[in-house]
Every structure is written in structure tokens, then in C-alpha cells.
Amino acid sequence: MKMGTTRITTIQMVALLSSALIAVGIFTLPRDLAMKVGTPDLWICVILGGICGYLSSLIIVSLSLRFERLTFFEFNKLIIGKWLGTILSICFIGYALLIGAFEIRSMGELTQFYLLEETPISVILITMYWVAIYLLIGGINPIARLIELLNPICILIFILVFCLGFKVFELDNLRPLFGLGAGPILKGMTPTFLTFSGLEFLLVFIAMMQKPKDAKKVALIGLGIPVFIYLLAVVIITGGLSVERMKHQKWPTFALIQEYEYEGILFERFDSLFLVVWLIQMFTTYVVCQYVAAKGISQLTRISYKKANYVLLAAVYIICLIPQDLNQLEKMGTIIGWTSFAFSFFIPSILLIIAVIRRLKHEAEPQNGP
Amino acid sequence: MGEILQFLGRTDVWLGTIVVVLIPIGLTLLTDKVKKLREKQHTRIEQQFIPENHVLSAKLSVNVNQLKAIVGDSSDIIFRQFKLGMDNRSCSIVHIDGLVDQQQLQQSILHSLMHAKQMKSGLNPFKSESIKDYLLHHVLEVSDVTVIKDMKKIVRQLLSGSVLLFVDGLDEVVVLSVKKWLSRNLDEPITEALVRGPRMSFIENLRDNTAMLRRMTTDANLTFADFEIGKRTSRQLTVAYVKDIANEELLNNVKERIENLDIDHAAESGYIEQLIEDDYMSIFPQVQATERPDRVMGAILEGRIAILLDGTSYALLVPATFSMMLQSPEDYYERWIPMSLIRLLRYVAAFLSIFLPSFYIAFVSFHQGLIPTDLALAIAGTRVGVPFPTIIEALLMEVSIELLREAGLRLPRPVGQTVGLVGALIIGEAAVQAGLVSPIMVIVVAATAIASFVSPHYGAGIAQRALRFLAMFSAAFLGLYGISLFFLSLCVHAVKLRSFGVPYVTPGTLYSKDDWKDFFLRMPLFTMRKRPAEYFPKDQVRRKKY
Numbered sequence: 075m076k077m078g079t080t081r082i083t084t085i086q087m088v089a090l091l092s093s094a095l096i097a098v099g100i101f102t103l104p105r106d107l108a109m110k111v112g113t114p115d116l117w118i119c120v121i122l123g124g125i126c127g128y129l130s131s132l133i134i135v136s137l138s139l140r141f142e143r144l145t146f147f148e149f150n151k152l153i154i155g156k157w158l159g160t161i162l163s164i165c166f167i168g169y170a171l172l173i174g175a176f177e178i179r180s181m182g183e184l185t186q187f188y189l190l191e192e193t194p195i196s197v198i199l200i201t202m203y204w205v206a207i208y209l210l211i212g213g214i215n216p217i218a219r220l221i222e223l224l225n226p227i228c229i230l231i232f233i234l235v236f237c238l239g240f241k242v243f244e245l246d247n248l249r250p251l252f253g254l255g256a257g258p259i260l261k262g263m264t265p266t267f268l269t270f271s272g273l274e275f276l277l278v279f280i281a282m283m284q285k286p287k288d289a290k291k292v293a294l295i296g297l298g299i300p301v302f303i304y305l306l307a308v309v310i311i312t313g314g315l316s317v318e319r320m321k322h323q324k325w326p327t328f329a330l331i332q333e334y335e336y337e338g339i340l341f342e343r344f345d346s347l348f349l350v351v352w353l354i355q356m357f358t359t360y361v362v363c364q365y366v367a368a369k370g371i372s373q374l375t376r377i378s379y380k381k382a383n384y385v386l387l388a389a390v391y392i393i394c395l396i397p398q399d400l401n402q403l404e405k406m407g408t409i410i411g412w413t414s415f416a417f418s419f420f421i422p423s424i425l426l427i428i429a430v431i432r433r434l435k436h437e438a439e440p441q442n443g444p
Numbered sequence: 445m446g447e448i449l450q451f452l453g454r455t456d457v458w459l460g461t462i463v464v465v466l467i468p469i470g471l472t473l474l475t476d477k478v479k480k481l482r483e484k485q486h487t488r489i490e491q492q493f494i495p496e497n498h499v500l501s502a503k504l505s506v507n508v509n510q511l512k513a514i515v516g517d518s519s520d521i522i523f524r525q526f527k528l529g530m531d532n533r534s535c536s537i538v539h540i541d542g543l544v545d546q547q548q549l550q551q552s553i554l555h556s557l558m559h560a561k562q563m564k565s566g567l568n569p570f571k572s573e574s575i576k577d578y579l580l581h582h583v584l585e586v587s588d589v590t591v592i593k594d595m596k597k598i599v600r601q602l603l604s605g606s607v608l609l610f611v612d613g614l615d616e617v618v619v620l621s622v623k624k625w626l627s628r629n630l631d632e633p634i635t636e637a638l639v640r641g642p643r644m645s646f647i648e649n650l651r652d653n654t655a656m657l658r659r660m661t662t663d664a665n666l667t668f669a670d671f672e673i674g675k676r677t678s679r680q681l682t683v684a685y686v687k688d689i690a691n692e693e694l695l696n697n698v699k700e701r702i703e704n705l706d707i708d709h710a711a712e713s714g715y716i717e718q719l720i721e722d723d724y725m726s727i728f729p730q731v732q733a734t735e736r737p738d739r740v741m742g743a744i745l746e747g748r749i750a751i752l753l754d755g756t757s758y759a760l761l762v763p764a765t766f767s768m769m770l771q772s773p774e775d776y777y778e779r780w781i782p783m784s785l786i787r788l789l790r791y792v793a794a795f796l797s798i799f800l801p802s803f804y805i806a807f808v809s810f811h812q813g814l815i816p817t818d819l820a821l822a823i824a825g826t827r828v829g830v831p832f833p834t835i836i837e838a839l840l841m842e843v844s845i846e847l848l849r850e851a852g853l854r855l856p857r858p859v860g861q862t863v864g865l866v867g868a869l870i871i872g873e874a875a876v877q878a879g880l881v882s883p884i885m886v887i888v889v890a891a892t893a894i895a896s897f898v899s900p901h902y903g904a905g906i907a908q909r910a911l912r913f914l915a916m917f918s919a920a921f922l923g924l925y926g927i928s929l930f931f932l933s934l935c936v937h938a939v940k941l942r943s944f945g946v947p948y949v950t951p952g953t954l955y956s957k958d959d960w961k962d963f964f965l966r967m968p969l970f971t972m973r974k975r976p977a978e979y980f981p982k983d984q985v986r987r988k989k990y
Contacts, residue, residue: 185925189810189811189923189924189925190810190923196456197922198922200463201922201929204464204467205929205932205936207468208468208933208936208937209936209940212936212939216936218953219939219947220935220939222952222953223935223952337816346811346814346924350924350927350928353928354928384465384468384469387464388464388465391464391465392457395451395457
């Protein structure tokens with residue numbers, strides 16, 4: 075009788091996906107939306123973005139399910155040949171690294187701004203990387219367990235902190251609905267879709283699931299949780315701050331949390347609690363990104379997974395220092411967003427079409443353990 | 445292009461990269477090497493504790509002299525020569541004074557041998573076969589009798605308290621077990637005190653301990669498997685499990701580890717614990733030690749495995765997980781609502797005892813802005829005149845409390861109270877009045893100390909004390925961010941740790957969401973219809989009906 079499994083369970087996968095999606099967007103999305111849309115209809119964008127995300131995740135899932143037990147790095151060679159496939163894989167690895175570096179750098183900037191003004195940012199970054207590498211060398215199972223352990227707590231605290239914002243909520247700030255028609259909403263679609271970058275990691279993780287059949291359910295719930303959190307955030311921030319103020323705040327989320335105070339209980343303000351939980355979320359997102367990249371390298375080359383992690387650690391550290399200031403960091407975010415669009419929608423669709431036309435399929439022989 | 449070159453030429457980038465990569469690599473290599481140390485094979489010469497190979501002969505005097513040569517002439521070994529009742533055959537009884545029940549020796553052995561009646565016809569008294577049968581069937585009034593030929597085994601039996609009977613003309617030895625030695629009475633468990641439940645704890649005698657377990661059930665599946673531990677002292681070790689519940693893979697794993705351990709002398713089950721645990725570099729106990737038979741019984745009925753060692757009152761339970769360190773069998777003896785709350789309280793206490801001083805340090809020295817203004821002002825007010833930074837202040841108080849705790853533990857009871865009194869006075873009053881520490885710091889330290897006493901498991905309590913200091917240092921370096929990182933690395937360590945194949949954070953991560961019923965809360969008993977899935981028991985259902 076076996077003691078447990080070495081694959082990822084369905085619940086772990088849901089936690090993994092949702093924590094990969096909840097990331098720096100919590101801080102940047104409200105302002106980006108306010109800048110682009112300019113009317114209080116921001117929240118409709120989030121819902122529409124979520125629906126689009128679900129559609130593209132369906133493409134990803136059906137592509138992955140055609141090739142049982144194969145990750146993106148392995149099956150793209152089967153579809154478009156060795157050379158093109160390798161190039162695609164390298165791009166994917168680079169993209170994963172870019173996201174990881176971006177998340178950690180944003181985390182560092184925010185931590186420096188709110189918590190440790192006098193500490194050099196490199197110290198903040200390096201300590202975080204050390205904790206991450208300690209987790210990463212353990213492989214996918216500890217990662218999945220950690221995320222499964224922390225994700226529910228984080229989500230609960232997010233919901234709690236945002237709901238406490240109802241104290242300053244004013245419904246008038248959300249009106250009028252469709253004040254300028256549907257035009258602005260469409261403009262807001264780009265930043266929303268960019269926030270949901272991370273869906274494409276399903277291309278790798280579905281191969282490691284215990285029951286790949288559940289992948290569609292995973293995509294639905296794993297996407298639903300972040301959409302709900304973002305929706306809650308956007309609605310409450312709009313209601314609490316109004317669109318005009320959102321445009322002028324650097325980080326509207328934080329402005330909202332600092333807006334309300336509950337006197338007489340132990341914490342009057344919740345910014346510290348929120349920051350800690352958000353730090354943990356950023357950490358998990360980064361770990362997922364680097365895992366994907368390291369897994370890719372170990373499948374493409376003969377470098378072992380552990381060694382790949384150390385090499386990538388250096389790469390990620392250098393990448394995350396490239397942006398000189400917050401503006402450049404924002405630009406980096408935009409680049410990531412567009413690449414994400416390519417990897418979560420464009421490339422999977424093309425691959426799926428080719429696979430269907432060429433009737434490519436791969437069936438795994440029954441076996442245990444990855 | 446020039447910008448890129450300039451960027452790559454920056455020394456801080458390169459230095460940072462080197463630091464960020466090389467230190468983890470170095471640490472990994474180091475830990476790998478340290479972990480290998482335990483697996484290192486030493487070839488050692490097979491130890492012989494009994495000099496040569498002795499062969500028993502048919503002559504009594506030869507045999508007795510051989511035995512004397514092996515065991516030497518210790519004063520506690522008694523050789524008694526006498527004649528067999530009916531035919532004047534020479535016999536000799538050898539035993540160790542103090543390990544044998546004297547009364548039984550006199551009545552059922554010596555008396556019956558010396559007064560043996562004339563044997564019936566048909567048995568030839570001069571053939572060794574028949575004299576052996578005669579003695580076994582008609583004379584000896586002892587139930588546990590064996591006949592052994594091997595000299596090594598004979599010596600071991602003698603030294604563990606059996607009585608040897610040498611008979612002239614017999615090249616074998618009759619071993620009679622009438623052991624009796626000093627053992628204490630059943631007592632209340634000292635380290636795991638309880639309010640409600642059976643007031644007994646294991647004692648130092650293995651047989652009594654297994655008997656205690658046996659008395660709790662008449663289930664034929666309760667199995668005791670014996671091992672001999674310690675190359676020189678060879679103590680008895682018993683693995684207890686329920687045959688049709690315990691997972692086979694787990695059981696084999698445990699047995700294999702016990703067979704592989706190589707030790708001269710196991711003084712306490714702590715030796716076994718440290719030799720069979722998964723990661724000896726971890727700060728968490730991966731084996732649960734307990735004095736309470738009811739806890740052991742509960743555990744083996746869940747599919748876990750108990751290890752009992754002769755000579756200690758502590759039994760070991762494997763596998764162990766983090767949540768177990770905060771549970772007590774009493775949780776199930778009282779009603780579920782109060783016990784659930786108490787269990788929640790234990791989790792809060794564990795968290796506080798690790799993190800409370802570090803939060804104080806972080807908020808006071810880094811983020812005064814994040815605490816309520818009045819509180820910040822109050823703290824600042826009391827800290828006026830304190831000459832040290834918070835970390836030194838906190839360390840001062842924490843170290844003195846640890847000193848007090850250790851001192852109180854070792855001293856004789858009447859003196860111990862004095863230590864408590866002096867400590868309270870010095871730590872509480874004097875330190876504040878001398879302006880060394882602030883009063884709020886005293887409150888923080890006291891609350892932490894009380895929280896750390898809540899832990900129902902001593903091993904987990906010590907781990908918490910060590911972790912508290914690490915948390916304080918990380919708070920002193922990086923404030924709240926440092927605490928978050930410390931918490932994360934603690935979590936990372938816990939998720940990487942396994943105890944006999946079971947992840948240490950089970951059931952925090954769900955193999956089965958059913959196990960949450962017995963995690964933070966203790967749900968009513970009727971909901972626990974199945975055994976915890978985390979140990980993958982063979983028989984999953986506890987009862988059929990609701």
C-alpha cells in the first residue's frame with residue numbers, strides 16, 4: 075500500500091494557479107484601469123478579463139490534455155519540430171524568468187517604500203531569493219504543499235482587509251454605469267488581461283497533476299478566486315476613493331487601506347497585516363515562475379533541476395535590477411503583459427490547431443511517480 | 445547598448461549576483477555533506493563479548509567451570525551444588541542474586557528437585573534424554589522453561605535473570621525463568637500531566653508496559669514485534685502496532701530503520717528517536733515521545749506505530765506531524781466545544797511564544813507608524829531612559845528567563861521556589877527600576893514565557909524556545925519584512941520535512957480534507973467515523989453507523 079502520491083493533487087493545483095495569478099496586480103491594476111478607462115465601469119473590465127482568461131485557459135487545457143504527462147517543453151517539439159520547439163521553449167523560459175524578476179522587484183520596491191526606507195533594496199531582494207531557493211531545490215511537492223498551506227489564509231486575509239474598506243465605501247462613486255458607453259471598457263481590457271498573466275503555466279503543470287481530467291475544473295476555480303479578489307479590490311477601491319483619486323495615487327490599494335481606521339480594537343490599521351500577506355503571495359508567485367523556468371531548462375538540456383535553479387537565480391537577480399526606476403519597472407510590466415497574451419492565447423491556439431490538423435496525440439503508459 | 449554595458453559593469457550588480465548564488469550553493473553543499481556524515485559506513489570488527497566457543501559437555505564440573513571462566517567471579521552470581529532427590533545425581537543451579545524471585549526459587553525449583561520422588565520404572569535414570577524429560581514433566585514447577593545448548597545464549601539468559609540448571613550427564617542446560625526485580629509502582633505521568641483520563645504512565649519495565657497496552661484491548665491484532673538494541677548491552681525493544689490497521693509500507697520502513705541502527709548502548713528511547721528520525725538537522729521533533737499508555741493506544745489505533753524500549757518510561761510514536769505537537773488525548777475526553785477552543789488557544793500560544801518578542805522589536809524599532817498612535821506613544825514613553833536598543837533589551841530579558849527556567853528545573857524543590865521568587869523580583873521590579881528595560885518589555889517577555897508553557901509536548905516546547913531567538917534576530921535586522929521571511933522559511937522547512945513518509949505539515953495540506961476535523965478544531969466524535977487518512981491505514985472505517 076502506497077503512502078501518498080508524488081503528483082500534484084487537484085486542490086494543490088487550484089491553490090497553485092490562483093496564487094500564481096494573485097500577484098503585483100493587486101497594487102497596480104486599480105491605477106492602470108483608472109488611467110485607461112476613466113469611468114467607474116472598471117469592475118466590468120475585470121469580469122470581462124476573467125471570462126477571456128477562462129476561454130484561453132480552455133485552449134491551454136485541451137492542448138495539454140492531448141499530450142498526456144508531457145509538459146509544454148516536451149510536446150511543442152512533437153507539434154512544430156525540434157528547432158522551432160526549442161526556440162519556443164527558450165522564449166517561454168525567458169518569459170517565466172521575466173515575470174519572476176518583475177514580481178520580486180516590485181515586491182522589493184514596495185517593501186522599501188513602506189517598511190524599510192533605509193535598507194538598500196539589494197538586501198531585501200537577496201534575502202527573499204535565499205528563502206526561495208531553499209524551497210525551490212526541494213522540487214514541486216514542497217512547493218505545492220507550501221502554497222496549499224498558505225494560500226487559503228492569504229485569500230481570507232485579503233477578503234477581510236478589503237471588506238473592512240466598506241467603512242469608507244460610497245455607492246455614488248460607482249455611478250454612473252456605462253456613463254460614456256462601452257468604449258472605455260474595451261480600452262480597459264488590456265491591463266486586465268495582462269494582470270491574469272500566469273495562466274500559461276498550466277501548460278507545464280497539467281502534466282504533473284494526479285488527475286489531469288480535473289484540469290478544466292482547476293482552471294475555473296483557480297481563475298475564479300483571483301477574479302473575485304481583483305473584482306472585490308477594484309469595486310471597493312473605486313467606491314472608497316473615486317476614480318479621480320485613483321488616478322493620482324501611486325498605489326491606490328494602499329491608499330484605501332490607510333483611509334479607514336477602526337479605533338478601539340487591537341490593530342487600528344491593517345496595512346501591516348495586508349503587506350505581510352501580500353509579501354507571501356509575491357513569494358509564491360515568484361517560486362512558481364522560477365520552478366517553471368528551471369523545469370524547462372532541465373528538460374531541454376542535461377543540466378539537473380537543482381543546478382538549473384542556481385544558474386537561474388543569478389539570471390533572475392540580474393534581470394530584476396535592470397529597471398532603473400518605477401517607470402521602467404512599469405514598462406517591463408507592459409512588455410510582460412503582451413508576451414503573456416502571446417503565450418496564454420496566441421501560441422496555444424496555433425499549437426492546438428496544428429495538433430488537431432495533424433492529429434497528433436500522445437498517450438502516457440500507466441506508471442506511478444513523475 | 446552603452447547603457448547595457450554600463451549596467452553590466454556595475455560592481456554592486458556583480459557582487460550581489462555572487463552573493464545571491466554562492467551562499468545558497470555553499471550552504472547546500474555543506475548540509476549535504478553534513479547529512480552524509482550520518483550515512484557514512486564504518487567497517488568495524490565483529491565484537492566478541494564471550495571469548496571463545498565453548499561446547500557443553502556431559503560432565504557437570506566441566507560445564508560449571510566453563511561458565512565460571514566466562515562470567516568471572518562476580519559476587520552476585522550464585523553457584524549452588526546439590527544432589528538430585530532420588531538418585532544422588534549432582535546438579536548445580538546458577539543464578540544472579542537480586543534478579544530472581546527467591547521464594548519461587550526455593551519452593552518450585554530447589555525444593556521439588558531435592559525431594560523428587562523415586563521415578564517409575566521404564567525410565568532409565570542414566571540416559572540423558574530421559575532425565576531431561578523426567579525433570580521437565582514431573583519435577584520442575586515453573587511454567588517458562590527452555591532447554592538450550594548454545595553457550596552464548598546461556599550466558600545471556602543468566603545475565604538477564606534466568607536460573608540455569610546444570611545436571612550431571614546432560615550436555616544441555618535447563619533455563620528457568622523466575623525473574624523478579626525492583627520496579628516502581630504505576631504513577632501519574634509527570635511531563636504530561638492531565639485533569640481527566642487514566643492516571644497512569646509507563647514505567648521502566650518493558651513487560652509491564654506492554655501488559656498495560658494489552659490490558660486496554662483484547663484485539664488479537666495488537667502485535668508486539670521484538671528487537672534487540674545495543675551491540676553490547678542488547679536491550680529489548682518492542683514495536684507495537686495493530687496488524688490490520690497499520691500501513692505495511694510504514695511498518696516496513698520503521699522495522700528497517702530499527703534493524704539498521706547500530707549502537708553500543710541505548711540508555712533511553714531518545715537515542716532511538718535520534719537514530720531513526722528523517723532529518724537530524726531539523727529543529728522540529730519528528731518522533732513523538734510520550735509517557736501515557738492511553739496516548740499510545742489511541743495512536744496505534746489510528747494506524748501509527750509505537751516503539752517501546754526496556755528501561756525507560758518514554759514510548760515513541762511515529763510518524764509525527766506538527767499538529768500532533770499541539771494535541772493531547774484529553775482533547776477527546778472532554779466535550780468538543782471547549783476542547784476545540786482550547787486547541788485553538790494552543791495554536792495561538794505556539795504562535796505567540798515564537799513571534800511575540802520579535803513583533804515587539806519590529807514595531808518599536810522599525811515601524812512605529814504601523815501601530816496605533818496612542819500605543820506607540822505609550823511605548824515610547826516607557827522607553828525613555830532605557831540605554832539599549834530593543835533587540836538588546838529583549839535578549840537581556842529572554843536570556844534571563846531561560847536561565848531561570850533551567851535553574852528552576854535542576855534545583856531541589858525547596859530551593860527552586862527561591863529561584864522563582866528571586867527571578868520574579870529581579871526580572872520584574874529591579875530591572876525596570878534600574879532603567880535597564882521598559883515595563884512593556886517585561887509584559888511581553890512574561891506573556892511569551894507563559895505561552896510557551898502551554899505546549900503539551902515538551903520536545904515541541906524546546907523547539908519553540910530556540911525559534912524565538914531566531915525570530916528576534918530576523919526582526920532586528922529587517923523588521924516586519926524579516927519576520928515575514930522568517931515565517932516563510934519556517935513554513936518552507938516544515939513543508940520539506942517528512943516523518944516516515946508523512947509530510948510534516950499534514951493535515952495542513954490536504955491529502956484528505958476529512959482530516960481537518962481534527963486539526964484546529966476537535967469536531968464531535970460522531971464525525972470521526974474514519975481513521976485519519978494521513979497514515980493510509982489498511983482499515984479505514986472506525987465504525988459503520990453514525
